[in-house]
Amino acid sequence: MSEDALIGLFVATVQFGTLVFLAALGELIAERAGVLNLGVEGMMAMGAVSGFMVGLETGSPWAAFFAAAAVGALVGGFHALVSVVLGADQVVSGLALTIGGLGLAAYVGRNVVGERPETLFTDLGIAGLADIPWIGEIFFDQPPVVYLAVLLGLAVWFVLARTRLGLALRAAGESAPTTDTAGHSVMALRSGAVMVGGAFAGAAGSFLSLYMAPGWVEGTVAGRGWIAVALVIFGAWRPGRLALGALLFGFTLALQPRLQSFDIEVLGVELNRISPALLGILPFVLTVVVLVIISWRYRHRPSPAPAALGLPYRREER
Amino acid sequence: MASSDANHAVWLRGIEKRFPGVIACAGADLRVRPGTIHALLGENGAGKTTMVNVLAGVYRPDGGEVWVNGQRRFFQSPADAIAAGVGMVYQEFRLVPTLTVAENIVLGAAPRVLRSAEIEERVAELSAAYGMAADPTRPVWQLSMGERQRVEILKALWRNASVLVMDEPTAVLTPGEAAELGAALRAMADDGRSIIYISHKLDQVVAFCDEATVLRQGKTVATVDDLQDVDLTVLAEMMVGSSEGGYVDRPPEIEAGPEVLSLQGVSALNDRGLPALTDIDMTVRSHEIVGIVGVSGNGQKELAEVINGLRRPTQGRVTVKQQDVTDMAPGDRYRLGLAYVPEDRLGVGLAPKMSVVDNAVVRSYRSQRRGLMLVMAKCVKFCQDLVERFGVRTGRLNDPIAGLSGGNLQRLLLGRELAEQPAVLVAAQPTRGLDVQGVAAIQSHLVAQRTEGVGVLLISEDLDELLALSDRLLVMYEGRVVTELAPDVTPRSVIGEAMAGQVRA
Numbered sequence: 001m002s003e004d005a006l007i008g009l010f011v012a013t014v015q016f017g018t019l020v021f022l023a024a025l026g027e028l029i030a031e032r033a034g035v036l037n038l039g040v041e042g043m044m045a046m047g048a049v050s051g052f053m054v055g056l057e058t059g060s061p062w063a064a065f066f067a068a069a070a071v072g073a074l075v076g077g078f079h080a081l082v083s084v085v086l087g088a089d090q091v092v093s094g095l096a097l098t099i100g101g102l103g104l105a106a107y108v109g110r111n112v113v114g115e116r117p118e119t120l121f122t123d124l125g126i127a128g129l130a131d132i133p134w135i136g137e138i139f140f141d142q143p144p145v146v147y148l149a150v151l152l153g154l155a156v157w158f159v160l161a162r163t164r165l166g167l168a169l170r171a172a173g174e175s176a177p178t179t180d181t182a183g184h185s186v187m188a189l190r191s192g193a194v195m196v197g198g199a200f201a202g203a204a205g206s207f208l209s210l211y212m213a214p215g216w217v218e219g220t221v222a223g224r225g226w227i228a229v230a231l232v233i234f235g236a237w238r239p240g241r242l243a244l245g246a247l248l249f250g251f252t253l254a255l256q257p258r259l260q261s262f263d264i265e266v267l268g269v270e271l272n273r274i275s276p277a278l279l280g281i282l283p284f285v286l287t288v289v290v291l292v293i294i295s296w297r298y299r300h301r302p303s304p305a306p307a308a309l310g311l312p313y314r315r316e317e318r
Numbered sequence: 319m320a321s322s323d324a325n326h327a328v329w330l331r332g333i334e335k336r337f338p339g340v341i342a343c344a345g346a347d348l349r350v351r352p353g354t355i356h357a358l359l360g361e362n363g364a365g366k367t368t369m370v371n372v373l374a375g376v377y378r379p380d381g382g383e384v385w386v387n388g389q390r391r392f393f394q395s396p397a398d399a400i401a402a403g404v405g406m407v408y409q410e411f412r413l414v415p416t417l418t419v420a421e422n423i424v425l426g427a428a429p430r431v432l433r434s435a436e437i438e439e440r441v442a443e444l445s446a447a448y449g450m451a452a453d454p455t456r457p458v459w460q461l462s463m464g465e466r467q468r469v470e471i472l473k474a475l476w477r478n479a480s481v482l483v484m485d486e487p488t489a490v491l492t493p494g495e496a497a498e499l500g501a502a503l504r505a506m507a508d509d510g511r512s513i514i515y516i517s518h519k520l521d522q523v524v525a526f527c528d529e530a531t532v533l534r535q536g537k538t539v540a541t542v543d544d545l546q547d548v549d550l551t552v553l554a555e556m557m558v559g560s561s562e563g564g565y566v567d568r569p570p571e572i573e574a575g576p577e578v579l580s581l582q583g584v585s586a587l588n589d590r591g592l593p594a595l596t597d598i599d600m601t602v603r604s605h606e607i608v609g610i611v612g613v614s615g616n617g618q619k620e621l622a623e624v625i626n627g628l629r630r631p632t633q634g635r636v637t638v639k640q641q642d643v644t645d646m647a648p649g650d651r652y653r654l655g656l657a658y659v660p661e662d663r664l665g666v667g668l669a670p671k672m673s674v675v676d677n678a679v680v681r682s683y684r685s686q687r688r689g690l691m692l693v694m695a696k697c698v699k700f701c702q703d704l705v706e707r708f709g710v711r712t713g714r715l716n717d718p719i720a721g722l723s724g725g726n727l728q729r730l731l732l733g734r735e736l737a738e739q740p741a742v743l744v745a746a747q748p749t750r751g752l753d754v755q756g757v758a759a760i761q762s763h764l765v766a767q768r769t770e771g772v773g774v775l776l777i778s779e780d781l782d783e784l785l786a787l788s789d790r791l792l793v794m795y796e797g798r799v800v801t802e803l804a805p806d807v808t809p810r811s812v813i814g815e816a817m818a819g820q821v822r823a
Contacts, residue, residue, distance in 0.1 A: 182426030183397030
């Protein structure tokens with residue numbers, strides 16, 4: 001295998017990692033507040049199509065990116081309305097969001113299939129660092145969204161761990177009555193978290209349609225939303241572990257289309273004879289393994305999963 | 319806004335609150351002077367918890383006025399009540415187990431950016447000021463019930479509450495912890511704060527409180543300005559509206575029959591994987607009530623779980639009717655004749671969202687079926703019999719049981735467990751938190767079962783109850799049965815020493 005191919009693999013790893021990291025970070029915010037949102041796939045599709053269309057119209061990738069985030073927040077707002085405000089089942093509402101979001105995205109984008117925008121995100125080399133062999137190319141000569149994702153990861157960690165807002169948000173995900181009686185609005189915290197999470201997913205979707213696979217076709221998201229949902233569990237609901245998991249999952253995603261061209265042997269197995277489909281299930285297998293490990297390691301103490309995850313809250317119920 | 323009477327910290331005036339099918343408060347009043355500890359008394363369902371939830375902004379009243387510190391208030395949420403200086407310590411603690419003590423305390427009033435070290439230091443200062451030790455860095459799930467309660471109180475003090483509401487505060491405390499709580503509350507009252515104290519334990523009410531309000535069926539029926547002048551039995555009479563109360567009479571002596579339950583060298587671990595039971599030997603025979611005495615947390619919960627198959631012993635044998643059940647599933651043990659009234663009624667004993675009928679037949683559904691199908695008519699009939707025999711007050715039998723009061727839940731649970739004539743009954747805290755009539759009803763059922771030949775293992779934290787009902791007392795301390803005592807001839811001081819692990823030879 002050539003050096004270029006290997007570097008290309010790692011560059012793609014970082015980009016796929018960024019894609020699932022952004023979406024998973026949004027899902028992490030919602031889940032830490034106690035709301036499971038299985039609509040990530042649908043929100044990403046809506047972000048992808050709307051970002052692409054705004055990009056076509058304005059020619060500005062950033063306008064497209066933030067428009068996609070706004071659409072994601074809006075779609076997330078639907079989930080917040082149904083499951084947080086009206087107290088409906090989060091699983092049902094989330095699945096509806098995925099099915100409906102994919103369908104709506106296909107409808108909205110039916111006239112732009114096959115078009116190519118003039119301006120897309122371009123790679124942004126960081127002065128001084130981009131020239132380091134290997135490392136520079138892999139980490140410091142990437143589109144700006146990659147760096148933004150790192151900053152967002154740090155910001156989310158800081159807010160969750162070190163601010164009053166983060167404390168209230170975590171409390172809402174652990175015990176809604178406690179948070180309510182402490183004087184925080186559970187509804188506002190959870191709705192806000194779901195909408196911010198939606199914005200992250202929408203933005204991630206536009207990173208797909210504006211950079212990774214420029215253009216719009218139905219099925220662009222291709223299950224990456226579900227990988228993001230799995231990644232939150234894999235990362236044990238912690239931003240740091242989420243980042244590590246994103247690189248691992250990103251690696252499997254990047255490897256998938258390249259596998260057939262790698263004529264090397266690992267442990268006596270010729271890589272190009274492994275089916276890419278088998279590689280595609282790896283993130284989910286790893287997630288199940290991590291779930292088992294978590295439940296074993298935490299058998300004598302509270303699990304890292306937010307205790308109130310999936311439970312609607314109404315104050316005057318008795 | 320002017321006050322019509324400045325000399326009160328809290329004035330709830332003519333409070334009305336209705337829930338579907340229930341009138342919780344029908345014009346109740348409560349007036350608390352500053353710097354006093356005020357007892358709010360009443361049976362289950364009298365409206366006490368509803369009243370304080372109105373004060374805490376959790377419920378919005380359908381009628382009436384809320385005054386705090388001389389100002390009329392219209393609380394829209396708990397946040398409003400907290401801002402007005404009302405601090406609430408719920409019976410079921412409102413703490414986040416995964417957060418630390420400090421994080422829990424500051425949750426409602428934290429600085430915008432958290433600096434852990436600084437917050438922990440300020441929390442430590444606060445707990446020192448009121449003599450309530452609590453390590454601010456520990457996660458709450460590691461704390462005992464008494465420590466958790468301290469965190470709850472510190473939470474209110476952190477927000478500088480001028481009114482502190484305590485709902486059944488001593489239900490989860492050991493006698494020593496209860497005395498400490500009394501001292502801490504007095505320190506707060508001397509500080510000028512007012513405390514509203516809800517409890518069924520009249521002796522503690524008299525020991526801790528200055529004044530009292532008695533509720534019955536959602537209305538205020540009496541107020542007491544100085545509790546030192548009042549007799550316990552008078553208070554009890556005010557609560558129930560008649561002079562019954564206290565404990566049922568000691569059952570007449572009956573010759574105990576054959577052994578129905580035994581534990582041989584049983585050891586087990588608790589949820590954290592630490593030893594909870596060590597080498598327990600005990601037997602329960604037909605026609606006897608064996609009482610388990612001990613400060614809570616000395617293995618009683620694990621003992622009940624091991625006997626009923628909810629916890630696997632690490633060694634030893636459990637037998638029911640001389641048959642080894644150590645590896646038997648809970649359902650099979652039940653069919654063999656082992657009935658269980660668990661401490662956690664709504665978590666382990668009953669399913670809150672299921673109907674009265676479903677909860678009634680969940681143990682004995684095998685006798686309500688034809689072929690593979692449950693026969694609903696049989697189920698309903700079974701449930702109706704049970705409800706009548708045990709005096710359960712319910713709405714419709716197909717409604718969820720979550721709306722029943724504590725006493726009625728317990729009647730239903732006990733009735734279900736006794737419906738198929740068991741040989742052994744394990745009853746854990748069967749009367750905890752019940753009103754006077756509920757306590758009497760449950761106790762007389764236990765005594766009646768003994769007369770009929772059931773062997774009863776009674777696990778309780780109420781020493782008076784154990785002394786009144788038991789034929790033999792086993793004292794548990796740190797997971798061991800340290801001694802056996804005869805309830806009628808042993809002085810209380812000896813029992814107390816045994817509970818503290820000091821056994822006289």
